[in-house]
Amino acid sequence: MAHILDDYAVMSPLRYKNNWLKIAIVTFGLLVGVSSNSPLVPFIIAICMSFATIYFGKIPASFYLKIMAAPAGFVLVSAIIIAFFFGEGAKLFSFDLSGFTLGVSSAGLDMAFLVLARTLGGMSCLFFLSLTTPMIELFSVLKATKLPDSVLEIAMMMYRYIFVFLDVAMGIKYAQSVRLGYKDFKTSFRSMVMLGTNLFIRSWEQGEKIFVSMNARCYDGKLIMLDEKRPVRLPELILTVAYFMLVILTFYFTRGASVL
Amino acid sequence: MHIFEGFLPSPWWQAWFVISIPVILYGMYKLNKLVSERREVVPLLAVAGAFIFVLSSLKLPSVTGSSSHPTGTGMAAILFGPAITAVLGTIVLLYQAIFLAHGGITTLGANAASMAIIGPLVAYMFYKAASKAGMNFYLNVFLATAIADWVTYVVTSLQLALAFPSASGGILGSFTAFAGIFATTQVPLAIMEGALTALIMKYVVQIKSDVLVDLNVLTNSTVAKLKEAMQ
Structure with missing residues (x-):
């Protein structure tokens, strides 16, 4: 049976940070990653988020790598299909398969890499959220x-x-x-x-x-929960802004990249 | 089948949200109405959702050696109808994304469309049509859930094909490629899920048939007939 990531979130020290800050970081990463044209942007997001999850969130690195490998099967199969079928132009290499010529063009290969990078970036953002924020916090x-x-x-x-x-x-x-x-x-x-x-x-x-x-016990259709106030501290804010700046700058400089 | 986070490029993940959100809102409206009439359904729907989650995290035994999970939503559609299943299914998908890293947030719209909306809708329509035609209950459940499971994969292939059209064959070309791999490998698994659900229903009829009568899945007379056939 699969690991429940929530178990780790409950023990993570980042649990006691401001929920809205964490959600802002994750949403930012997801949106920028999915709309970038260069594999570099999601790749930087993936590195920053993995670092934050492992170093600040105190998640064992071996476990983190193991769950990162979970989507690998689906993603690799789909990326290979994209590499073969997407894009036209000069084929990098091709071979005959019982009458059909299958080939990989450079556009197809670029697209496959971009999709791989986006999935990696997106999954690392998602893991950051699910490994540091228990569902209880998200309910508020x-x-x-x-x-x-x-x-x-x-x-x-x-x-x-x-x-x-x-x-x-x-x-x-x-x-x-x-x-x-x-x-x-x-x-x-x-x-x-x-x-x-x-x-x-x-x-x-x-x-x-x-x-x-x-x-x-007098249930009237509403469960009321305690919503704790957790102010954002200055170092967290500085780190977040630095991360946003890094990603936005990379996004800006790679916007002219060739893919799509 | 879950499309992973970041996999769908920009116009497509928004487009699938645009398609799924109205359906989910309609489901919420129906749910609100049901809850205001009968407050006791809240915990029942909650445990049903938890049941779908747990069922979909169990591994199906499979002939080919590859492992896969039942979707469970076909069964929910037969029990609760497609509108409420859309809401329950979306919550389950959100939990799967957050707890198990199956699926994602930006791809939630696309996953909800295939797994929580279209698959269950097909199962429900098939189930209703076939029960009107007087098909055997178990055969009906088997076919409805197997078809729902399979349709889910076809829709996922279509979603991937729309987002990544092939250069030579267009959308159709890449659809045949994605469907060729995902939809054909899913056929034995769809049959397994159908058989599993039909047999679960058989035991439920045997042990706790009043649940099915409560949910308007069966009438008292059909339950009596099914029980008679078992002895």
């Missing part, structure tokens, strides 16, 4: 938006029950595997069905129970 930010209360309520309760059900699912899965429930394809399919069914029925009964227990 979401509360400030105009989203309807019912959606936020559901999102908050869902967050709680994801952990409860993951525990249940892991427990059932261990119990099944020590009884050789995943020894071949047929048994693993059967075990999976039983796991899914039990999870569904358990979650349903749990849902009915929470409603009763929350009603008994």
